[in-house]
Amino acid sequence: MEEQTEEPGLVMKFFQDYRMKMLIPELLVVFAVWYFLPLLDSSFSPIAGNVYQDFGVLQYFFQPLFFLPSGLVVLASAFTLHGIYPLDNYHEGKIDKLPKTAVILIGLSFVLLPILVAFQMLGYYMTEMTEFVSRNPLWERVESVGDLLFYAGPMFFVGLQWWLLIPVFFLSQGIDGIHKIAHHETSSEKITWLFYFLWPLSMPFFFDSVEIMAMVALSIPAFAFYSYVRPYYTYVTSIHTITFASLLLIAVVLVPLLPLMNIWFPGFILPHIPPRVIPWPF
Numbered sequence: 001m002e003e004q005t006e007e008p009g010l011v012m013k014f015f016q017d018y019r020m021k022m023l024i025p026e027l028l029v030v031f032a033v034w035y036f037l038p039l040l041d042s043s044f045s046p047i048a049g050n051v052y053q054d055f056g057v058l059q060y061f062f063q064p065l066f067f068l069p070s071g072l073v074v075l076a077s078a079f080t081l082h083g084i085y086p087l088d089n090y091h092e093g094k095i096d097k098l099p100k101t102a103v104i105l106i107g108l109s110f111v112l113l114p115i116l117v118a119f120q121m122l123g124y125y126m127t128e129m130t131e132f133v134s135r136n137p138l139w140e141r142v143e144s145v146g147d148l149l150f151y152a153g154p155m156f157f158v159g160l161q162w163w164l165l166i167p168v169f170f171l172s173q174g175i176d177g178i179h180k181i182a183h184h185e186t187s188s189e190k191i192t193w194l195f196y197f198l199w200p201l202s203m204p205f206f207f208d209s210v211e212i213m214a215m216v217a218l219s220i221p222a223f224a225f226y227s228y229v230r231p232y233y234t235y236v237t238s239i240h241t242i243t244f245a246s247l248l249l250i251a252v253v254l255v256p257l258l259p260l261m262n263i264w265f266p267g268f269i270l271p272h273i274p275p276r277v278i279p280w281p282f
Contacts, residue, residue: 018082033159038274047071080109116157123149148172167206174199208258212251
């Protein structure tokens with residue numbers, strides 16, 4: 001007797017086709033943008049105001065809908081940019097019909113934040129080009145930089161936190177590397193593991209203990225959830241959890257010295273933690 005598989009409903013099919021599960025890291029980046037936005041202006045609300053208003057005529061290239069709050073625009077684009085997934089499936093021949101909704105969503109993304117979305121699209125196709133160019137250690141590093149642009153692009157183009165390029169480079173290499181190892185998609189596991197461990201080693205140079213604790217608090221449950229969704233990830237996510245736990249212990253020991261970069265290059269990392277919106281009473 002043949003086992004019958006249930007077809008997903010319309011809502012679940014939409015979530016699968018547009019890979020909405022990937023909203024987890026994207027929304028974390030959006031909330032990070034909101035967190036950093038008050039640094040641009042002490043009166044700036046995370047969801048009110050245009051960050052490009054001082055760019056003169058260039059503001060219309062970055063955000064044509066200049067009258068909308070940049071914080072809300074980047075939140076909307078996190079959803080609309082998911083049109084890239086079924087569109088990519090069509091170009092790869094995985095589906096027969098051109099998904100019109102996907103085309104509309106991509107077009108809307110460009111209307112919202114054209115410069116940001118252009119770089120995110122470039123980043124996405126940098127990750128896809130590996131299959132067409134060559135799977136080798138050098139190009140795999142380029143592929144990971146594509147992830148940097150696609151996922152962390154809002155931090156640079158909306159949050160305007162360009163100092164994050166260096167630590168996020170190591171982060172993208174590490175996270176994409178562990179993904180490659182889990183999928184057996186790397187040409188050299190040794191080199192990929194090396195770049196993975198360069199990521200936790202780099203974190204104390206750029207972040208203080210509170211920020212590292214926040215990363216741990218967010219990432220360990222997120223990867224536990226990912227292990228539930230994709231059980232074959234469990235062995236790499238368990239390594240990831242141990243790495244985060246070790247990073248936390250190191251951060252606790254080095255509290256007064258963090259970030260380490262400022263010891264050798266004072267002022268390299270400027271104060272970047274916004275004041276509390278509601279002062280803590282204790």
